[in-house]
Each structure stands twice: as C-alpha cells, then as structure tokens.
Amino acid sequence: MGERAPQALAEADPAAGRLVSPLVSFTAPPPVAAMPPAPADNGAAAALGLYARLLAASTLEAGAHALVAALASEPSIRRASIALHENGRTRLLASSNLDLGNPQAELPQRLLGAMNEALDQRCSVALPPVVGADGRIADHIRIEHQALQRLVGGAVLCLPLGIDGQVLAVVCLERDGDAGFDAAEFARLERTLMLTAPAMRWMQQGTQRWFRRAWRELLAGCQALRQPGKRTTRRLLGAGAVLLAFLALAPLQFEVGGRARIEGAEQRLLSAPTDGFVKTAHVRPGDRVKAGAPLIDLLEQDLRLEQERWSSQLAQHENAYASSMARSDRVGAATSMARIAEAQAQLALIGEQLTRGRITAPFDAMVIDGDLSQSIGAPVRQGDKMMTLATTDSFRVIADIDEIDIGRVAVGQGGSLALSSLPWDQHAIEVTRVAPLAKAVDGRNIFEVEARLLEPPAELRPGLLGRAEVVVGRRPPLWAWLGHAADRMRLAWWNFFG
Template structure:
C-alpha cells in the first residue's frame, strides 16, 4: 500500500506483539480470512500510539458477533464487552474514559446499511488527539475489511449461482428425457459427476419395498446381485427412518440415534469409504424414491446440505416423469394410496374433521327413517259456497256488503231499484179490479161470453200482479246463513244495470272449510285419499292445522310451466277453523309414509337422473 509510508508507526509495548513491519508483511501475505483479520488488527494497533489492547468483532453465519482477532493474542478481553455491545447496538462510535483506567474506544464496521462488526481498542493516552487519530486510522483501515466482506458476499453469491445453475441443468436434463428410466439414468450420472462419486443409485418405492431404477455409469444392472440387494437395503434404512443416513456418522452430527447397520455392511462389501442415502419426498408426503451416493472420501457438511437441497428440487421432477409412464391401473392404485395417506396423515386436521363429521351425518341420514312428507301449496275455501245472483233485470240501488265482510242470516247484501215494479204493481192491481168489475156486470146481465172474457182478463192481471209482487219480495238480496262474503264488491256500481242471473256475491259459511292442495306431478304417485297432514298458513305461521285428504282429482292443471293435481282435504277439528278466512294461502305437508332422511333429501335429484338416463338410453 502506498499510503503505508505516509502514516506514522509505533511499536506496542505488549509482549509477543508483532512489530509494524512484521504486521504489514503478514497483512500482505494473508491467505485466509482469519489471517487477514489478525494481520489487519495488528497493523491498526501498531499505527495507533498508546494502544494497549485491540479486538475485532465480525458477524458469523448465524448472525452473531464473535471475536475474529485479538491483539495481543491470548489477552483477556472481557473488560471490552460492554463498550463493544453498546457500539453494536447504537451503530455509532463509543468512547469510555474512567479515572485510573485506559480509554476504551469502539468503532462500527459497516457497508451501506449492513453492520458487519466493530473494532474495540484501549488507549493509554486519554487525550482527544489520540482518539481522533485512532478514529481516522480505523476509517482508513476499514477498506481492508470492506474488501473482505465483499469477497465473502461474492464467494457466497458465486456458490449460490453455481448451485442454482446445476439445479436448473439437472432438472431440465431429466425433463427432456422421453421416459422415467432415461431421466433417472441422466440424473444419477450428473449427480455422480457433481459430487465426485464413483457411483450413484436411484431406487423407487414399490409398495413396502424399493426397486433399483438407475445406476450411474451403467446402462444395465442385475437386480438379483448381492451388492444391488445390499444397496437397496441401505436405501431402505433411509426410507424407513424418513431421513438422510450418512456413513460414517459425521463428528458434529446432532441427529440422535440413526440406524446405519446396512450402510456399514454395504460399505464393507463395496469398498466405499463414504455413503449418503437421501430420501426424495414432496412436502410432507412419504418418500417415493431414495438416492444413494458412494465415493472414496467423506462428505463435508456443505455437500450434504447441497444433496438435501437437490432432493427437494428433483423429487417433483422424478415424480412427474414416473407418473407419465404409469399405466392406467397403476395410476389408479397410486392415486388411491396417495388419497389414503392424505386421509390418515396429520395435514389439514380441520378439513378432515369436517369431512368425517359430514360422512357420519350422511351415514346417519341413510339409516335413520323419518316421515316422508309431500309439500304442496294450499288455499282455504269454504266447504259450501253460495252465490247471490240478480233475481231479475234491473238497476242496483244499494250494496252495503262487500268481499271480506261477515254477515248474519237475513242481513241485506244489496237492494235493487223498485220504482218501476211499484208502478207496475199499481197498474196490474187496477187492471185486476177493472176485470173483476166487468166480470160481475156480465154475470148480472147473464152474458156468459163477456163473463168468461172478463174472467180470463182478471186471471191474467192477477198472474202479472203475483209476478210483480214476487219481484218486489226479492228486491233485497239477503244472506241465507251466517257467512263471510268471499267475492263481490258493488259499492262502485250503484245504479248500474243488472242482468238476471248475474252473480253479485259469493258467500261461504263461517265454520265450515275445506283445504285445496296443488300437488306437483312428481309427487302425485305418493299421495292418495285418507292420508293425514298438516297445514301452515302464511298469515299464521306459528299455528298448525291437521287435515285428512278426501280426494285427489285425476285431472292436472298447468301453472307456471308445471303440472299440478288438485286434492281436497278436510280439517280434522272442525272447530279449529274459526280463525280461518277464505282464500288464505299456505303450505300443506301430506305424510306419505316413512323413508330414510338421505332419500328425502336426494330423491328429487335421483328421480331426475333416472328419468334422464331413461330418455338418453337407446
């Protein structure tokens, strides 16, 4: 470094410390990150006057800050812990000065927003000038650490890029093969070259056993060979334990008890110094294949981690290739096993609980019998309906009654105009009197011809008078019994002409009702006379009326695009109809026997399917 000769150097009084020249030489010749950190701290401490102790803290792979170098080596550094912690927490320079103690200085080492560590030193010189000099030299030397950090990140990025490139390469190579056998062979060959293995084997799960599918550097292998069988046994250990099995056991292994007996036997027979069996599984599903790596040198932790990463990426690729080569029957069996495994594993407990409850509910619904009740729209009508019609041609004089009114027997419903009838009455009375007088005169004169003629005229006048009197007696239309007016409102037609026989009112008795049901043609086969049921009206949803079917009309009517059959029912308790009104509508349910609850829920759909199949079947 050119700047080296422009900065004053000083020798540390500590025993065993490097001199300035030796520190510079060590810094220039550092071959590892650890050596570089020690040399860098030694150079910094040799340049700053009055340094007693130096400490370099760097972040490790787990995110903790640990000592990377100390100066002089072997020095107790516990007294620097507090100032170092404060510097790392605040990310700012910290200075602590106590009476009769050296000055402690701490400076953060950061690149951008990332804090990589801190430098802590103790100065015998408490002056501000010494603190400023140490800060300036620390900032100057931080370039070495920044370069170290950049190299670390660059090396990590290159490693990740290389691993990602290999993952893409091996995945695409396997997917490009026409079938699973070729894909497996390509895969084991590339893995053997990647990890320096003399052999890599792939075994596929077939029920409770494993079958060898591919062996690297070999287009053909004998499945009955002893070594092949031992290799399958070794891979079965990993499959049964659902975890990777490494032989020999790594020194820093923290996995607990792992069975490796078959691995040891296979290693002894095959002459392999290191074995690694890696199960291939998708998510939490059981493994469907196992990879066995064999080579003459032990596997390092980074390689084992890479193998597990590869297993997670290659598992879906191999499963996809294998599924494409399966026959229909094998695919159905595998799908059934997969579904059964999904039903019995611990995934989605809420959905499985809900499915179990639903299945139990369907089972109960299929076994428990309930009443089969046919629903139908219903309307209340009077058991006997009487029509009040116009007794003769005339004009309406008054109509005090209207639809919905309750009337008593003899109560006037309407009155017709009687003026003309009164005049006609007078006329016929006069003619009758004149005919009778003529008849008496003819009798007195013994004139039989005039007598008979006058008698005939009197009879005609008498008949017409009786007719007029009968009409006058019917001028008022009265209720024949206690009833409710079902139909008729003439209050807006006073003075209107009326024709004889025209219906003016319809009346129904107050306590005598019938229920008319409209039964859908899909349910008519289950409905017959004599069946009981219940009626709920829209106007009284909290009350139920029991009834019995009297008859079912065999003629259908079309309403709203569907066929309906009218059925007549009578109330079981005649006195319960006191609160009913004519034309009240509701829903009636007729009990048509007992069926399972599941049939009641689904019979409409199953009937439709049956009819559709019958229609479409040739």
C-alpha cells in the same frame, strides 16, 4: 451407516464427521481426515444446476432422464439409474445405457432389488462398503447389491432420496473397476442431490390424477389437525361429524308440503235473479250473516210500474168479461177470460221478481267475496255473479303439492297446517282426497290435495293462507333431501332430453 432424521437446514459439520441434509435419508460415513471437505459454493451450484434441469422437463419421466444423464456425464460413473417409490411399490423411471422396454429382464430386476434393499434399511448402501476414519464398516445387508455386482461388476451405490421423513426415490450409481465410493464422494453426491427430492415430488404431484391429489390434500389436512393449535377446529369437525351421522341415520318424519288455503266445507255463489240495478249492499266480505238476513237489494221501480200496468189491464179484462156475460156474448167472454189469465200470470211473475229483488242468506255463513258497496246503482244482468258465501262451522284445507312429491301422498295420511297469520300454531290435518288432475301455477305443475282439520280452532276463517306438511313416512333427513334432489334432477333430465 446409521439412519438419521431429516433436519431443517443442510450443513456440513466436519468436527462431528457427519453431513446433515433435510432431503437425503441416509447418513454419510465420517470423512477421511486427510481429505478436506468440498467447498460449499461448488455443492450449492451443482445442486441448483441439477434442480434447474429437473424443473425444465415437462414430465416426471423427462426429468428423471435429465437427472440420470447429468449424473452419468461424470467420467467415473458408468451408469446412473433412478426409481420412484410410490404406494408401496418401486418402479424404474430412467437409466443411462439401459433399455427399460423389458422390465422383466435380469438387469432391471437386479437394479430394483438393490434399490429396495436400500429403501428397506432407509440408508445409503455401497458395495464395496465405505471404510470410516476409525476403520469400521457399517453393518448393512448387501445381498441384492452383491447379486447386482456379480452381474455388472465394479462398484455399486444406492442413495435413497427423501423429504419430510418420507422416501420418494432411489438413485443407483455404478462404477467400473474395483475402486469403490469414498466418503468425500458420498458428501459431494449428497450435496448435488439436495434439491432433487422436492423437485421430483412437485412433478409427481402435478402428474397425479385428480382423485389422488384430493386424497393427498385430505391426508395432509388430517395430519394438520393433530397440531395443538387446531383443538377448536377438531371440536367443530367432531360436532359436524356427529350432526352428519344423526342426519344420515336417525329415522325422522319425512314430510312433503306446499302452500295451503282454508275453504268452507260448503260454498254458495249468489247471482243476479233478474236484470236490474244495485240499490243497497247490506254486507261486505268478512261479515258473518244469519240465515234469511238481507244481503243485497235491487232497484224495484221498473217492476212496480210494470205491476201497476198489468193490474190496470187485469181490471179492464175483468170489466170486459162482465159486459160480455151480460150480453150473452160467449166468444167475447172467452176472450176476456184468456186475457184475464194472462194478466194474472204476469202479475205473479212480477211479484216473484219483486221478492227476488232482495237477496238473502240461505244459511249461516261468512261473506268471502263480492263487495258491492262501491257499485251502488250499477246495472246487473240476470245470472251475473254478485256474492260468495261459505259456511263457518266446517272447513277444508286445500294444499298445493308439487308433481315431484305427489306420488308419496295418499288418502288417510296425517300432517300439520301452519297459517301465515298464526305461524306459531300447528293444526292437525288428515288427507281426504287427492285430485287426479294437475294444474300449472307459477310455472310449476301442482296437484290439489284436500284435507280436513281434526280440531278446527274458533278463530279460523275461510280464505286464510299458510303451508301444509303431510307426513309420508320415516326416513333419515339426509337421505330424504338427497332423494328429493335426485327426483328433481331426473325430472329435469326428462324435460330436457325427453
């Protein structure tokens, strides 16, 4: 009995003296010339009946018991056994008239030995051997079969069951007496077990664990890629593997960043020097001003009237002082002198307030806040915010770094700044300070990181927004992304469970 490859369809070929099956991995001997082949209808019906009994079982073990029970129901079969070949090992699933509670007993071990002997030769092995029509006997190794026959007596037949060129299980049949299995019985058993292998494979795959099923699907996908029509897929997968290897192994710059804004290195808040009303606004936000340039004028009518009132009182007190000196009234002269001093102090205060009524720029700057052009005549109180100025010759960058990444940022680290208005330009920055306190912004805790521009461009303006990236080291991008995701998961776990 020689080994043969599985075919696409099951068919009997009496002229060639050979039975072809896509499922059973063995070659039957040439049938005896005087014995006609069994009808195909009976073989198909028996195969379908056995197939239905297997699928009716809920587990692989239950299906194996149903199979051996169906085979052992024939009067000529004393015992039927089936073993599963999986991951290079063979184990008994079921056996009629045999207790498998002790697999180390002699009979189960002999059964497994005979089954493995047939598996190793990848063909059916019978003892006594089947004699072909030409009188020849296949040259097979039957050492384990002889040991099993000496133990149980009678005839022994082991039939490997396979599908897609792979052996899945082995069926062992035992018979009393000296009469062995003939070629006709070989062909009938092969037709009966035709659908057993696919049914057992489906049941076996259904009971496997998820990781074994995933591994099986992966191997099937890898085998499918070997087909000529999968050349484009293989190239894409190869390119993806190269890209993945690059992301996992190439040590690139590891950056953390966040939203950033440009501020002047020095800012000045201008407030109302006294109570009054807005008269004129000379500038608006975005205007550049020189030191001493007028910014805002307050109405001064009330102060002028107050100045005139105190000036008249000062003249009266001076006249009273001169009259008291002419009368030699020292008390009246002293009183008039005190009132003169009071009037002079009030006039000096009003003069200072008139001077402050015009707010001027303390240095060369840019107006970044305070549009009073729509508030002419509006009342203001002393100390109210009116305008904010920022220097234009030096700037600082304030970046908002998330709390997950702030631990990697340190003073002296470099980075880049991309402004929303000029996204194609990258400006080099250097961290100068990390704020030790966090603040909540849009539901996140962020830390403000201050940095300086190494080469500030001429078109830079305070108030511009963008994104800053700080280089905190060198790591492969894949591990950097996975580490960042792990940090977020750890923080979420801590927030949820405490």
